[in-house]
Structures are given as structure tokens and as C-alpha cells.
Amino acid sequence: MRQVAAALASEGPAAVERVAVHKTVLMCRPDHFTVSYRINPWMHPEKPTDTALAVRQWEELYRIYEGLGFDVELIDPLPGLPDMVYAANGGFTLDGIAYGARFQYDERGPEGPAYMDWFRSHGFEVVEPVSINEGEGDFLLVGERILAGTGFRSDAGSHDELRRIYGREVVTLTLIDPAFYHLDTAIAVLDTVSHAGAGNIAYLPKAFDEASQQIIRDLYPDAVTVNDDDAAVLGLNSFSDGKNVVIASRAVGFEESLRERGYTPIGVDLSELLLGGGGVKCCTLELRR
Structure with a gap:
């Protein structure tokens, strides 16, 4: 009996049958994509970019989502906003309420109002932000809990705004590696509901300070940890419907x-x-009406 129990325990999460949950997402075509300034370690304006290639790659992601049965809504890209393709940073939506983004850098500042205008015109109650925050780049819904990142972009004050707006548990996690400057580069939400409603994640431990690592270990003992190579191609910047997980092909x-x-x-x-x-994930903002 002990051997049977040990074998079942060793199977762990792999024994769980995964169930896909329907998703509605917002995306923005990278018609104006380029790298003309540097606001994170990945960006090198001196190196050429290929806008047409970016569009083709984005279109493949769009087709994957359609193939999975997602409802994909689009916001029009605006000239002069090359990072608008990263729709996840445009805000955070839950219970029909959209908490708008207020960007750290001036180069991206106009994206906040553009996304809030879209939310208003599509039936969301919009709450304009007071604190600096970059939307789902730093806010991830896992079950009933919101994980909220700080350290590089979003202020901790935005976490208090989240608590007031949504009345949910908000857990602050501190990022310490500049290459993983948004929470969605260091954590992937795998399940919205599992393990008594807590959900589950994958993450890169070294992206967080020690206190945050302990919080993650306590909250998500079954979490997947990724290696440096997979993190280096933003493998954790993925999107899951609970069964299908769209990831960087090199991860x-x-x-x-x-x-x-x-x-x-x-x-x-x-x-x-x-x-x-x-x-x-950067290209994908989940809409929760």
C-alpha cells in the first residue's frame, strides 16, 4: 500500500485532467512596431527591426487563439506608439471594471488613455489610475487572488488601488532582476482554478527577492519552476486557458x-x-466582463 501511495504521490499534478476555459482577449496589431528608444534591457534602438515580420508573427499568435476558440477583440494601433502591441500593459479588467494604466515612461504614456477609451466604448466601467501601474504586465489573476508586481514599473500604491476597486486579496511580489521587469515575464498563470480554488503558476525564482520567493512557495507548492534558458526567451510570458498553454517556441x-x-x-x-x-502574454490582455 505504501508503494502505491508513493507512486500516486510521485505523479502529483500530472495526474490532474486539464480543462480548457473559454477566454476573451484584447490584442493590437504591431503595424507601427519598431524599437526607437530604450526603456528595458531587451531594447536596442541601434539594431534594425522588421515591422512586417513582427506583424506576421503576431498574426500567427492571433490564429492560434482563434483556433482555440477564443474571442479575440482588437484595438486600433496608433502611429507613434510602437509598444502599443503589448496590450497586456493597457490595463487590468475584472468584474466588468477596467483599471487603467499609467505608464512609468513618457514614451508609452499616451497608451493609457487610448486603452481606457477602448474600455469605455466596449462596456467597461473605467477607473482611472492614481498610481503608476502597467496593467496586466504586473497584475495577474490566479483563482480569486491577484498577484501584483513591483520593483521596476508598477508602484506598490497601485496594489492598494486594486484592493479598493475589486475587493480581492492582492499579494505584493517584488521583482529584482531588470531583465524581468514586469510580473508577467517572471510568472505564468497556468490554472485559474485548482487546488481549492487557488490556481497554479510557473515562475522564475531568481526574478524575485527572498521574501517574495517564500510567499510563492507557500501559496503555490506545486508551482513549475523554469530554467534560465527558457526564461531568457520570455518563456514564462505565456497564456493559458487551463489546458492549452501558448508559449515561446524556444522554451x-x-x-x-x-x-x-x-x-x-x-x-x-x-x-x-x-x-x-x-x-x-505581453500581446494579450484578458477581458473579464
Whole structure:
């Protein structure tokens, strides 16, 4: 009996049957994508970018989402805003309420009002931000809990705004590695509901300070940890419906870990958009009405 119990325990999360949850997302075509300034370690304006290639790669991500049955809504890209393709930074939506973004850098500042205008015109109650925050780049809904990043972009004050707006538990996590400047580059939400409603994640431990690492270990004992190689291609900047996980095609170790746990990883090449410091999740803002 002990051997049977040990074998079942060793199977762990892999024994769970994964169930896909329908998603509605907002995206923005990278028609104006380029790297003309540097606001993160990934960006090198002196190196050429290929806007047409960025569009083709983005279109493949769009087709994957359509193939998964997602509802994909679009916001019009605006000239002079090359990072507007990273829709996740445009705000955070939950319970029909959109908490707008207020960007750290002036270069991206006009994106905040543009996304808030879109939210208003599509039926969301919009709350304009007081504190600096970069939307779902730093706010991730996992089950009923919101994980909120700080350290490089979003102020901790925005976490208090989240608590007041949504009445949910908000857990502050501090990022310490400049290459992983948004929470969605260091954590991937794998399940919105599992383990008594807590959800589950994958993450890169070294992206966080020690106190935050302990919080993550306590909250998500079954979390997947990724290696440096997979993190370096923004493998964690992924999007999951609870069963299918769209990831960077070069994140091969992460892909293997997902398969072992019963997920279906779907690789996509967004290498051109990586030049701006973004990947799958950066291009994807979940709409929760």
C-alpha cells in the first residue's frame, strides 16, 4: 500500500485532467512596431527591426487563439506608439471594471488613455489610475487572488488601488532582476482554478527577492519552476486557458514540464517582438466582463 501511495504521490499534478476555459482577449496589431528608444534591457534602438515580420508573427499568435476558440477583440494601433502591441500593459479588467494604466515612461504614456477609451466604448466601467501601474504586465489573476508586481514599473500604491476597486486579496511580489521587469515575464498563470480554488503558476525564482520567493512557495507548492534558458526567451510570458498553454517556441524545457503535468503547450515564434521586450502574454490582455 505504501508503494502505491508513493507512486500516486510521485505523479502529483500530472495526474490532474486539464480543462480548457473559454477566454476573451484584447490584442493590437504591431503595424507601427519598431524599437526607437530604450526603456528595458531587451531594447536596442541601434539594431534594425522588421515591422512586417513582427506583424506576421503576431498574426500567427492571433490564429492560434482563434483556433482555440477564443474571442479575440482588437484595438486600433496608433502611429507613434510602437509598444502599443503589448496590450497586456493597457490595463487590468475584472468584474466588468477596467483599471487603467499609467505608464512609468513618457514614451508609452499616451497608451493609457487610448486603452481606457477602448474600455469605455466596449462596456467597461473605467477607473482611472492614481498610481503608476502597467496593467496586466504586473497584475495577474490566479483563482480569486491577484498577484501584483513591483520593483521596476508598477508602484506598490497601485496594489492598494486594486484592493479598493475589486475587493480581492492582492499579494505584493517584488521583482529584482531588470531583465524581468514586469510580473508577467517572471510568472505564468497556468490554472485559474485548482487546488481549492487557488490556481497554479510557473515562475522564475531568481526574478524575485527572498521574501517574495517564500510567499510563492507557500501559496503555490506545486508551482513549475523554469530554467534560465527558457526564461531568457520570455518563456514564462505565456497564456493559458487551463489546458492549452501558448508559449515561446524556444522554451523547450518549459514545454517538457508542461507536458509532464498534463498541459498542451503550443509554441509560437515572436522573436521580433522580443526585441521590444515582449512575448505571448505581453500581446494579450484578458477581458473579464
